[in-house]
Amino acid sequence: MNKIFLIIQREFLNRVQKKSFLIATILLPLIFPTIIAIMVYVAKEQDKGAKSEVIHFVDESGLFNPDDIKRYELRRFNGNIEDAKTAFSSSDDFGLLHIPKINLSNPSGITLYTKVNPSPNDINDLESKIELQIREAKMIKFNIDQKILDSLKTNISIRSVSLSESGQEKSSDSKVLFGIGMIGGILIYIFIFVYGAQIMQGVIEEKTSKVVEVIVSSVRPFQLMLGKILGLASVGLLQFLIWIILITTVSSFVLGYLGFDMPQQEMMNQVAAQPEYNSDFMDVMQTVNEIPVFYIVSIFLFYFLGGYLLYGALFAAVGSAVDSPAEAQQFIFPITIPMLISYFALFTFILDNPHSTISIWLSIIPFTSPIAMMGRVGFGVPTIQLIASMVCLIGGFIFTTWVASRIYRIGILMHGSKVNYKVLFKWFMMKS
Amino acid sequence: MNQLVVENVTKRYANHTALDNVSLSVPDQSIYGLLGPNGAGKTTLIRIINQIIDANEGTILINGEKLSPHHVGLIGYLPEERGLYKKLKVGEQLIYFARLRGLSKSDAMVRIKHWIEKFEIKDWWNKKIEDLSKGMAQKIQFISTVLHEPKLIILDEPFSGFDPVNANLIRDEILELRKKGSTIIFSTHRMETVEELCDHIALINKSRKILEGAKKEVKAKYRTNTYIVEHKGIFSLESEHYEHNGHRDLDDGYMETQVRIKSDRNANQLIQDLVGATEIHGFKEKIPSMNEIFIQLVNGGSDE
Numbered sequence: 141m142n143k144i145f146l147i148i149q150r151e152f153l154n155r156v157q158k159k160s161f162l163i164a165t166i167l168l169p170l171i172f173p174t175i176i177a178i179m180v181y182v183a184k185e186q187d188k189g190a191k192s193e194v195i196h197f198v199d200e201s202g203l204f205n206p207d208d209i210k211r212y213e214l215r216r217f218n219g220n221i222e223d224a225k226t227a228f229s230s231s232d233d234f235g236l237l238h239i240p241k242i243n244l245s246n247p248s249g250i251t252l253y254t255k256v257n258p259s260p261n262d263i264n265d266l267e268s269k270i271e272l273q274i275r276e277a278k279m280i281k282f283n284i285d286q287k288i289l290d291s292l293k294t295n296i297s298i299r300s301v302s303l304s305e306s307g308q309e310k311s312s313d314s315k316v317l318f319g320i321g322m323i324g325g326i327l328i329y330i331f332i333f334v335y336g337a338q339i340m341q342g343v344i345e346e347k348t349s350k351v352v353e354v355i356v357s358s359v360r361p362f363q364l365m366l367g368k369i370l371g372l373a374s375v376g377l378l379q380f381l382i383w384i385i386l387i388t389t390v391s392s393f394v395l396g397y398l399g400f401d402m403p404q405q406e407m408m409n410q411v412a413a414q415p416e417y418n419s420d421f422m423d424v425m426q427t428v429n430e431i432p433v434f435y436i437v438s439i440f441l442f443y444f445l446g447g448y449l450l451y452g453a454l455f456a457a458v459g460s461a462v463d464s465p466a467e468a469q470q471f472i473f474p475i476t477i478p479m480l481i482s483y484f485a486l487f488t489f490i491l492d493n494p495h496s497t498i499s500i501w502l503s504i505i506p507f508t509s510p511i512a513m514m515g516r517v518g519f520g521v522p523t524i525q526l527i528a529s530m531v532c533l534i535g536g537f538i539f540t541t542w543v544a545s546r547i548y549r550i551g552i553l554m555h556g557s558k559v560n561y562k563v564l565f566k567w568f569m570m571k572s
Numbered sequence: 573m574n575q576l577v578v579e580n581v582t583k584r585y586a587n588h589t590a591l592d593n594v595s596l597s598v599p600d601q602s603i604y605g606l607l608g609p610n611g612a613g614k615t616t617l618i619r620i621i622n623q624i625i626d627a628n629e630g631t632i633l634i635n636g637e638k639l640s641p642h643h644v645g646l647i648g649y650l651p652e653e654r655g656l657y658k659k660l661k662v663g664e665q666l667i668y669f670a671r672l673r674g675l676s677k678s679d680a681m682v683r684i685k686h687w688i689e690k691f692e693i694k695d696w697w698n699k700k701i702e703d704l705s706k707g708m709a710q711k712i713q714f715i716s717t718v719l720h721e722p723k724l725i726i727l728d729e730p731f732s733g734f735d736p737v738n739a740n741l742i743r744d745e746i747l748e749l750r751k752k753g754s755t756i757i758f759s760t761h762r763m764e765t766v767e768e769l770c771d772h773i774a775l776i777n778k779s780r781k782i783l784e785g786a787k788k789e790v791k792a793k794y795r796t797n798t799y800i801v802e803h804k805g806i807f808s809l810e811s812e813h814y815e816h817n818g819h820r821d822l823d824d825g826y827m828e829t830q831v832r833i834k835s836d837r838n839a840n841q842l843i844q845d846l847v848g849a850t851e852i853h854g855f856k857e858k859i860p861s862m863n864e865i866f867i868q869l870v871n872g873g874s875d876e
Contacts, residue, residue: 143672150668154660345658354655354716357622358644358672553624566586 143359144367151342151371156378169383170390193234195252198224200241203277204270212262228253237266244278317518318491324440324514325486329479332447332510335376336455336475340468342368343459343552352552361549365460366541369452373445380444439517442530447510450537451475457544460551461559461567471564482508490515504529506536543568573636575600575724575755576621581630583616590616591627592779598724598757598772601750605770605787606759607862609870612776614759618726621757622649634724645674648722650713652729658702662693665701666716673720680719687715691741706733714742718749725749728759743769763863773862777870787862794860794868798832799842802854809845813837830858 155161196217197204212234217224221238228236235254242249250270252258343365346352355364458471482502490499494516502512503521509529513521521529550567557563576598583591591613598604608614619625621632623641632639634646657665663684670680688694691711701709710733718725730746731739746756746769758770766773766787773790775783783790798817804825808816814837817830833842839857846852860868 146668146671153664154657349658350651350653350655351657352655353619353622353624353651354649354669355672356624357647357649358669358674360641553619570586 144363144370147355147359147364147367148371148374151368152374155338155372155375161375161379165379165382166386169386173390194231195235195237196224196228196233197237197239199239201239203242204239204273212265225253239270242274244274244281247274320436320518321491321494321515322486324436324443324517325483325490325511328440328444328447328510328514329483331376331380331444332451332479333476335372335448336451339369339372339452340455340459340472341465342372343456343548344462344465344468347460347552347555348463356552361552362545365453365456365545365548369449369456369541372452373448376444376448377441380441436517439526440514443510443513443533446506446530446533446537450506450510450533450540451479453537453541453544457547457551457564460548461554461564463555467559478507479511482511486511486515494519500525504532506533509533546570573600574598574633575602575635576757577633578617578621579631579633581617581620581627581632583613583620583625583627589779591620593630594776594779594781595630596774596781596784598755601753601755602772603746603750603756603758603770605766605773606757606776607761607766607773607866608776609761613779614776615728617776618649618728618757618759621724621726622647645720646723648673648717648720648725650717650725650727650730652732656701656709656713656716659700661698661700662704662712663697666712666719669716670719673722675720683719683721684715687719691715707735707738710734711738711742714745718745718754721752722754724755724757726757726759729761730758731760731762731765763861763866766862775866775869782869783865790865791859791862794865796832796858796860798830798858799839800854800856800858801829801831801846801850801852803827803829803846804851804853807846807849809849814842814845826853 193212194215195212196215198217198219198221200221214237217227217236224236224238235252235258238251238253240249247270252263252266346355352364359367454475455472458468458475461471462468485499485502485508489496490502490512493499499512499516502508503516504525509532513526513529546568547564550570551559554567574597576596578594578596581591581594582589594613594617606614606617616625620627621639623639623644634643637643660668666684667677667680670684671677675683688697693708693711696704696708696712701712704712710730714730717727725746727746730742734742750756758765760766770787772786773784774781785793802822804827806827807829809831813833813835815832815834817832819827819829821827831842833839843852843855846855
């Protein structure tokens with residue numbers, strides 16, 4: 141046991157003392173928000189600074205009296221459409237909208253002429269604009285008063301409240317829960333890949349440099365493999381911890397700088413004092429406030445470690461079987477398939493429908509559960525499912541570690557032999 | 573007393589038998605040459621002694637005790653290729669391996685200091701292995717092999733990669749370690765090393781041990797009663813007792829002839845017979861080199 145600890149310590153120090161670790165750990169949490177911030181800023185500036193483009197329109201119906209939309213200036217062209225087309229093709233303007241005489245109940249023939257293809261968004265904007273005007277024209281035609289028209293418009297947003305068994309009400313903004321699931325799932329996905337690849341590389345390096353022969357003359361191959369996996373796990377945990385601290389510090393600094401430095405609860409009270417201020421923001425803040433942070437973080441750490449151990453052992457086995465990272469590709473691919481499945485499932489249906497049967501099963505099967513469960517956990521997972529999933533994951537990584545160690549003990553001593561699945565199976569079956 | 577005893581060890585893989593009923597006795601404080609062509613099973617045997625793999629059958633006794641995991645501290649193993657982490661600094665590397673062999677950190681530091689002073693490599697402490705030459709790395713490897721003062725040192729081709737100066741340095745250290753009580757097993761193809769250093773040898777070929785014993789005895793056993801005579805003037809001896817086994821001309825009319833005694837006559841009688849037949853300038857027994865014995869046995873084995 142003592143020697144496993146030595147190996148864990150060595151692996152830990154090997155990584156942590158590297159400059160690349162320091163850079164990745166400190167810069168990564170700063171780089172992503174910075175990039176996003178820059179992109180948002182640039183996009184906004186562009187919107188603001190962009191000279192609005194001109195769309196001419198020829199309105200034969202006499203109904204159309206539009207305001208400008210977004211970045212387009214709508215300019216009426218007086219004359220017939222043929223003249224307009226000629227004028228348009230010799231100008232630098234963006235488009236020409238032709239509204240012929242239309243039947244209000246079945247309008248057709250509205251055309252937009254452009255030199256470049258317009259984006260779907262632009263078309264949508266124009267369509268809703270025209271729809272609105274046609275609607276109003278119809279209303280007027282049916283003698284409906286403008287006041288009634290205005291009072292018909294209502295803005296609603298549904299506040300979703302989850303009712304727990306004990307009758308406690310928890311308001312939940314599904315966007316926030318969605319975000320938690322997405323970020324948790326992506327983080328686990330990236331961690332498993334990055335750290336799995338590091339385990340594999342470490343094993344290949346030890347094998348090709350024959351260090352492994354010196355070491356396994358002092359410790360059992362299983363101890364070496366486990367020491368390596370656990371050593372890297374501790375690096376991952378440290379990195380994660382530093383990120384949490386960094387992000388908390390940086391965000392509180394940024395919020396303080398922007399003037400949001402009051403405690404959340406106080407802000408809630410203030411907001412609650414103004415009943416009409418029942419905005420989306422309030423919902424988000426309420427949800428954020430009611431997220432059981434400790435619960436989510438513990439679940440994340442469990443699935444992060446469990447998933448990492450499960451896949452880490454497989455990566456170690458692959459590393460032991462080959463002589464170079466290039467050879468490893470053929471074995472890496474099947475390992476990544478369940479990861480990819482759960483990753484795509486996360487975005488296609490788990491987050492949208494966290495309580496569907498397939499979401500539940502994906503969050504219980506150990507190969508997909510680390511990512512799938514992160515997608516579900518924010519929305520509330522029945523305890524029985526959570527326990528089943530956790531037990532399966534623990535069983536799963538014990539199983540993969542056992543399989544991997546049987547391949548590893550033989551693989552690390554084999555050089556230059558061509559390895560395929562049949563050979564791996566033979567190694568697996570070999571008696572020690 | 574034997575430091576290491578290998579009894580009837582057999583190791584089978586799916587398609588072949590790597591070791592077939594091999595038994596060896598390595599005497600205390602001997603320098604024991606483990607010889608054999610590539611693929612004969614030497615590496616497998618060394619791995620079994622190092623407990624890297626297990627034998628299917630047979631037992632191994634070290635110091636009279638059955639080999640078990642707590643013996644790793646008694647054994648030092650130097651693999652043929654550099655078994656070192658390329659990215660790790662010399663100092664950290666030596667401490668790590670010493671601790672894996674069971675030394676405490678402070679003990680390891682004291683001993684490492686002693687060795688790096690002896691080898692005059694103090695300024696390498698913070699260098700990474702990848703920045704050292706092959707010979708330099710081999711030195712570090714050697715230190716790491718003997719740092720825990722093992723009773724049994726297993727060296728796989730220890731002199732490859734060394735220039736003559738450093739090879740001598742290592743050779744002297746090996747002799748010194750033997751004097752202090754260690755037993756050394758060499759696995760090598762280099763017959764000059766065997767001639768020079770080993771006092772016992774074993775030859776493994778095709779998974780079987782085909783020869784073992786003290787070097788002198790082995791050589792005596794393979795004496796062919798042949799003598800090399802340097803002389804002037806052609807001669808011929810009675811074919812009833814002698815056989816001419818090769819003849820070549822040397823400079824200035826000198827010649828060299830190999831004579832094998834077929835009967836029970838001895839060297840003195842051969843000299844007496846030669847005195848009457850030619851002018852003798854030199855006379856010595858032709859003792860087979862380890863190289864010759866090796867080739868003879870390995871080739872002979874392949875005819876079976």
